[in-house]
Amino acid sequence: xxxxxxxxxxxxxxxxxxxxxxxxxxxxxxxxxxxxxxxxxxxxxxxxxxxxxxxxxxxxxxxxxxxxxxxxxxxxxxxxxxxxxxxxxxxxxxxxxxxxxxxxxxxxxxxxxxxxxxxxxxxxxxxxxxxxxxxxxxxxxxxxxxxxxxxxxxxxxxxxxxxxxxxxxxxxxxxxxxxxxxxxxxxxxxxxxxxxxxxxxxxxxxxxxxxxxxxxxxxxxxxxxxxxxxxxxxxxxxxxxxxxxxxxxxxxxxxxxxxxxxxxxxxxxxxxxxxxxxxxxxxxxxxxxxxxxxxxxxxxxxxxxxxxxxxxxxxxxxxxxxxxxxxxxxxxxxxxxxxxxxxxxxxxxxxxxxxxxxxxxxxxxxxxxxxxxxxxxxxxxxxxxxxxxxxxxxxxxxxxx
Amino acid sequence: xxxxxxxxxxxxxxxxxxxxxxxxxxxxxxxxxxxxxxxxxxxxxxxxxxxxxxxxxxxxxxxxxxxxxxxxxxxxxxxxxxxxxxxxxxxxxxxxxxxxxxxxxxxxxxxxxxxxxxxxxxxxxxxxxxxxxxxxxxxxxxxxxxxxxxxxxxxxxxxxxxxxxxxxxxxxxxxxxxxxxxxxxxxxxxxxxxxxxxxxxxxxxxxxxxxxxxxxxxxxxxxxxxxxxxxxxxxxxxxxxxxxxxxxxxxxxxxxxxxxxxxxxxxxxxxxxxxxxxxxxxxxxxxxxxxxxxxxxxxxxxxxxxxxxxxxxxxxxxxxxxxxxxxxxxxxxxxxxxxxxxxxxxxxxxxxxxxxxxxxxxxxxxxxxxxxxxxxxxxxxxxxxxxxxxxxxxxxxxxxxxxxxxxxxxxxxxxxxxxxxxxxxxxxxxxxxxxxx
Numbered sequence: 103x104x105x106x107x108x109x110x111x112x113x114x115x116x117x118x119x120x121x122x123x124x125x126x127x128x129x130x131x132x133x134x135x136x137x138x139x140x141x142x143x144x145x146x147x148x149x150x151x152x153x154x155x156x157x158x159x160x161x162x163x164x165x166x167x168x169x170x171x172x173x174x175x176x177x178x179x180x181x182x183x184x185x186x187x188x189x190x191x192x193x194x195x196x197x198x199x200x201x202x203x204x205x206x207x208x209x210x211x212x213x214x215x216x217x218x219x220x221x222x223x224x225x226x227x228x229x230x231x232x233x234x235x236x237x238x239x240x241x242x243x244x245x246x247x248x249x250x251x252x253x254x255x256x257x258x259x260x261x262x263x264x265x266x267x268x269x270x271x272x273x274x275x276x277x278x279x280x281x282x283x284x285x286x287x288x289x290x291x292x293x294x295x296x297x298x299x300x301x302x303x304x305x306x307x308x309x310x311x312x313x314x315x316x317x318x319x320x321x322x323x324x325x326x327x328x329x330x331x332x333x334x335x336x337x338x339x340x341x342x343x344x345x346x347x348x349x350x351x352x353x354x355x356x357x358x359x360x361x362x363x364x365x366x367x368x369x370x371x372x373x374x375x376x377x378x379x380x381x382x383x384x385x386x387x388x389x390x391x392x393x394x395x396x397x398x399x400x401x402x403x404x405x406x407x408x409x410x411x412x413x414x415x416x417x418x419x420x421x422x423x424x425x426x427x428x429x430x431x432x433x434x435x436x437x438x439x440x441x442x443x444x445x446x447x448x449x450x451x452x453x454x455x456x457x458x459x460x461x462x463x464x465x466x467x468x469x470x471x472x473x474x475x476x477x478x479x480x481x482x483x484x485x486x487x488x489x490x491x492x493x494x495x496x497x498x499x500x501x502x503x
Numbered sequence: 504x505x506x507x508x509x510x511x512x513x514x515x516x517x518x519x520x521x522x523x524x525x526x527x528x529x530x531x532x533x534x535x536x537x538x539x540x541x542x543x544x545x546x547x548x549x550x551x552x553x554x555x556x557x558x559x560x561x562x563x564x565x566x567x568x569x570x571x572x573x574x575x576x577x578x579x580x581x582x583x584x585x586x587x588x589x590x591x592x593x594x595x596x597x598x599x600x601x602x603x604x605x606x607x608x609x610x611x612x613x614x615x616x617x618x619x620x621x622x623x624x625x626x627x628x629x630x631x632x633x634x635x636x637x638x639x640x641x642x643x644x645x646x647x648x649x650x651x652x653x654x655x656x657x658x659x660x661x662x663x664x665x666x667x668x669x670x671x672x673x674x675x676x677x678x679x680x681x682x683x684x685x686x687x688x689x690x691x692x693x694x695x696x697x698x699x700x701x702x703x704x705x706x707x708x709x710x711x712x713x714x715x716x717x718x719x720x721x722x723x724x725x726x727x728x729x730x731x732x733x734x735x736x737x738x739x740x741x742x743x744x745x746x747x748x749x750x751x752x753x754x755x756x757x758x759x760x761x762x763x764x765x766x767x768x769x770x771x772x773x774x775x776x777x778x779x780x781x782x783x784x785x786x787x788x789x790x791x792x793x794x795x796x797x798x799x800x801x802x803x804x805x806x807x808x809x810x811x812x813x814x815x816x817x818x819x820x821x822x823x824x825x826x827x828x829x830x831x832x833x834x835x836x837x838x839x840x841x842x843x844x845x846x847x848x849x850x851x852x853x854x855x856x857x858x859x860x861x862x863x864x865x866x867x868x869x870x871x872x873x874x875x876x877x878x879x880x881x882x883x884x885x886x887x888x889x890x891x892x893x894x895x896x897x898x899x900x901x902x903x904x905x906x907x908x909x910x911x912x913x914x915x916x917x918x919x920x921x922x923x924x925x926x927x928x929x930x931x932x933x934x935x936x937x938x939x940x
Contacts, residue, residue: 144646147646169793202788206684207619207663208619208620208621208663213641213642214641216627216641216642217640217641217642219624220627220628220631220640220641220644220645221640221641223628223631234560234561234562234563234564234565234720234724235564237720237721237724238564238565238566238724238727238728241721241724241725241728242728243728243729245725246725246726246728246729247729247793247794247923247924249619250619250686250923250924251619251663251684252684252685252686252922252923252924252926253793253923253924255788255924255926256788256793256923256924256925256926257793257924259788259789259790259924259925260790260791260792260793260925263790264788264790265787265788265789265790265802265925266787266788267786267787267788268685268786268788268924268925268926269683269685269692269696269786270683270684270685271681271682271683271684272617272619272620272663272664272682272683272684273662273663273664273667273680273681273682274662274663274664276664276667276679276680276682277663277682279679280679280681280682283679284681284696287700287703287705288699291702291703293699293702293703308641308642308643308645308646309642311642311646312622312630312642312645312646312649313622313658313661315646315649315650316630316649316654316657316658316661317655317658317659317661317662318650318658322650371678371679372678372679373668373671373678373679373680375672489664491662491664492662492664492668493664493679495679
């Protein structure tokens with residue numbers, strides 16, 4: 103059987119830059135300056151919060167909204183944007199054929215409850231006894247469902263009626279790589295025709311900051327772009343985001359008269375052990391499996407700013423110059439923050455928007471790592487996804503004429 | 504990962520839809536009944552319960568104080584993540600040994616069903632205490648302590664990828680390891696991912712593992728707050744009572760199941776012993792409610808029908824159902840009604856048993872563990888019983904193999920897994936017959 107083409111027929115983005123394709127294209131095509139960063143609330147850690155969102159536009163029932171933590175509302179909202187963008191929303195027949203793949207971490211804890219317990223416990227050593235006495239009364243019964251990783255998918259099914267199948271992948275950035283890769287493989291092989299794929303992150307969470315700071319992964323200084331953090335040891339700035347895509351077999355899209363943003367030619371992934379230099383080599387080997395013609399090459403980089411992986415990825419990208427590619431890099435993490443599970447889907451979505459517009463995004467960093475794309479026309483974009491700790495992946499997108 | 508060209512398959516190694524048949528060549532398991540298939544099988548077919556009082560943490564005052572804990576596997580750390588890794592490694596080692604494959608250079612990908620990662624109270628407390636004398640409180644103090652101190656062990660276990668990363672490194676699996684969560688259907692989904700990868704010709708082998716060690720204080724409280732757990736603390740071994748009149752909740756349990764899946768043709772060519780086939784997989788998401796299924800059971804019914812269709816068989820070819828059978832009032836009733844719709848009159852001739860009556864609900868691991876038990880059922884021609892069903896729910900009129908194991912010729916087993924969030928995944932496990940494969 104010949105591999106089937108995979109088209110991107112819907113993009114749903116909700117980030118600190120706003121919502122929808124147009125808001126993102128105009129923000130990213132202008133030079134930086136439109137960043138929406140909060141450096142105060144969790145100082146010294148900056149985060150990218152969302153602006154005001156009227157969640158009722160995508161989640162009409164207040165009772166549904168109440169059942170969700172913010173990351174779930176963000177994800178359900180962005181997935182609704184993608185479904186509407188692809189002409190699937192409110193079409194029961196198509197929605198019942200749509201497969202769902204979500205890349206997820208988990209929802210926020212009740213940090214007020216946690217803090218109260220910790221303060222009480224500091225006067226005694228009976229950790230578990232105290233927790234036991236307090237937890238049963240302090241925890242909201244429904245909080246568990248708002249935290250559970252697969253309940254973002256569950257809520258998408260409930261609110262938007264996506265029901266063909268539902269799978270949630272976990273594992274930080276690797277979850278996003280797995281989600282896009284799995285959808286691509288199932289479509290090319292004929293195991294599915296249409297997929298809603300993506301993830302969501304709420305950066306406005308102290309427990310999330312704690313989790314990543316335990317591994318010394320956060321940027322704890324005033325804002326700098328992802329390529330300019332090395333001298334202070336690197337780190338990522340969490341970004342709130344929902345990023346969902348509709349991926350569809352070309353025949354299926356054509357049969358219902360949909361035009362694509364772009365073709366998702368291939369997705370390749372690996373997981374090396376991250377010995378020095380290993381990630382650079384892994385990305386290089388993955389690139390060798392893609393069929394990329396020499397010449398100007400636009401790269402949507404998922405670099406987080408965490409070291410040494412940011413430098414290792416840059417070494418791979420700059421090494422492409424010697425192989426006949428004139429690489430123009432744009433790291434979306436500088437503008438929307440690092441969105442972890444949602445970051446690779448966001449990169450693929452932004453690359454698709456750029457291709458549909460025929461124009462790549464403007465350089466956004468202060469170190470001249472990023473340059474203007476100098477090709478005559480934008481015909482393909484390489485998307486990178488190197489996890490802050492584990493996981494390497496590349497996606498290649500092509501313009502559809 | 505390197506891409507292989509799809510090998511040419513002889514017709515006898517393809518299913519009726521023309522796809523490569525998927526063999527199981529190695530299996531391993533750990534439950535509260537013990538380590539390994541032998542110990543588990545002998546207890547499962549003798550109607551032994553692994554449910555007991557929780558000894559891991561004090562339980563006075565808790566509504567539920569029982570679980571199917573696994574205390575027999577040494578763990579690298581006293582956390583759910585540590586135990587989850589250790590149990591998975593034990594189960595996978597058993598599976599790889601049976602398959603006759605390398606323990607450190609597995610020739611395919613890892614598909615892992617594992618619970619979400621989280622920091623537990625003793626660890627949270629340790630971080631908090633590290634900032635003795637701090638004027639800060641709550642998370643501000645925790646984060647400051649994290650920045651100043653060294654908590655690498657907690658940091659790593661708090662990564663959602665940590666269990667998969669450990670197992671991928673330990674067993675030398677290839678490519679990106681997948682960590683999947685479809686709640687209590689996760690184990691079945693991990694197997695489905697492996698089946699799909701082999702059918703696509705991407706891999707000739709896949710290591711599929713479901714593992715879960717969630718019996719920690721807060722997780723127990725959370726399920727308890729949802730009124731999902733049995734509170735029969737006085738008689739733990741009778742607490743899990745699927746399909747019985749007096750059932751009132753499930754029992755949390757721990758365990759791991761591992762399966763080596765292989766392209767049947769490749770497995771036969773390398774001389775592997777074929778333990779059985781994964782014939783079909785089916786799933787359907789429910790959009791009705793976060794914890795309850797549609798009153799008409801349509802999503803559960805859809806998942807079962809798709810699995811049977813995917814297996815290229817008819818409902819009447821199902822010889823036995825390894826039920827989800829959690830022992831909650833809602834699940835068991837819905838599962839019976841849905842089985843009635845799918846199997847029709849054939850249900851009356853179909854023995855249905857719930858392993859959870861003995862091992863409890865192993866959550867993310869359940870689908871994998873129960874797939875292993877389904878294949879053991881086929882291999883041994885013996886159906887494990889549903890225990891604690893001395894008084895069957897009069898509204899559930901099917902043969903639940905009450906109390907005592909039963910000898911039977913079993914060729915195809917439907918194994919059901921349903922989870923919170925509208926997750927439904929079903930598998931059809933089948934016998935392998937070399938003469939007419």
